[in-house]
Each structure stands twice: as structure tokens, then as C-alpha cells.
Amino acid sequence: MVIDLPNAQATQALGEALGQQLLAGSVLLLKGDLGSGKTTLVQGLGRGLGIADIDSPTFTLINEYTEGRLPLYHIDLYRLSATETDALFLEIYWEGTEVEPGIVAIEWSDRLSHLPPNPIELTLSYSSEVF
Numbered sequence: 001m002v003i004d005l006p007n008a009q010a011t012q013a014l015g016e017a018l019g020q021q022l023l024a025g026s027v028l029l030l031k032g033d034l035g036s037g038k039t040t041l042v043q044g045l046g047r048g049l050g051i052a053d054i055d056s057p058t059f060t061l062i063n064e065y066t067e068g069r070l071p072l073y074h075i076d077l078y079r080l081s082a083t084e085t086d087a088l089f090l091e092i093y094w095e096g097t098e099v100e101p102g103i104v105a106i107e108w109s110d111r112l113s114h115l116p117p118n119p120i121e122l123t124l125s126y127s128s129e130v131f
Contacts, residue, residue: 011037011124012044019048024070024101027094027116029109032124034078038107041124042074045105061088064099071102077111085111 005011018028018041028045030038039056046054049068056076065072073093077085090106092098094116106112109121 005037005124008037008040011040012047015041015044015046016048017044019045019069019072019103021048022070022103024103025094025096027104027119028106029112029115029119029121030105030107030124031110031122036124038124039076041122042072042105042107045103046072046074049103066100066102071100073099073102073104075104075106077106077108080108080111082111082113086113091116 003014005014030041032038039054043054046052046065046068049065049070049072051065051068051072054065054072054074055063059079061076061080063074065074075090075093080088090104090112091114093102093104104116109119
């Protein structure tokens with residue numbers, strides 16, 4: 001299925017709707033080129049969960065937000081190889097073994113060598129507006 005998201009507001013609106021509907025344990029695998037709207041979608045997701053400020057975790061790798069309806073774990077693998085992502089043991093986020101179960105959003109998820117069970121895969125691509 002293809003959903004036309006013509007601008008950043010539409011991308012955030014989709015994320016917000018997802019944030020209002022998704023259940024704990026949901027994992028979003030976000031794919032797309034640099035600037036395609038992955039972080040914009042996660043910002044909307046946060047808003048749907050009741051989380052005000054969502055920053056890109058490009059340099060921190062993982063941002064944990066626990067103040068919303070459900071925890072949001074925002075992971076950005078842009079700067080890592082598949083081997084390096086394995087060393088992060090990201091399974092704790094979708095298995096809920098060491099952190100409270102919540103929603104996991106993984107940018108650059110194509111760098112994962114081990115996928116979570118039943119993820120929601122979203123591929124974003126450019127439109128006429130720059131995010």
C-alpha cells in the first residue's frame with residue numbers, strides 16, 4: 001500500500017495517528033533516504049503518545065521517552081554497520097526484558113541483522129517538499 005504524504009504536516013499527522021493507536025510492543029522499522037521524513041514521522045508519533053519534544057538520536061543512537069501514554073524508544077542506526085547494531089542488543093526494547101514495553105521506532109532499520117517479530121515496515125521517499 002502507498003500513502004501519499006505530500007508534506008511534513010501530513011507525515012506528522014500519520015505519525016500522530018499511529019501514536020494514538022499502536023499498542024505496547026509495536027516496532028516500526030523506518031526506511032528511506034536521508035531527509036525523507038523518518039524523524040518527522042517519529043515526531044508525530046511522539047505527539048500522538050503525548051510526548052512534546054522528540055529529537056533526532058543520530059549522535060546519541062537511542063532516545064527514551066517515558067512521559068507519554070506509552071514509552072517511546074527512538075533509535076537511529078544511520079552511523080552504524082550491521083555488526084555495530086548487533087552490539088547494542090536492541091532486542092531488550094522489543095522484548096521488554098529490561099525496559100518497560102512501549103513503541104520502538106527504528107530509523108535506518110536496514111542496518112539491523114536481527115529483526116523483531118511482526119514489525120511494521122514503513123518506507124518513506126521524497127516528495128516535492130523538503131523535510
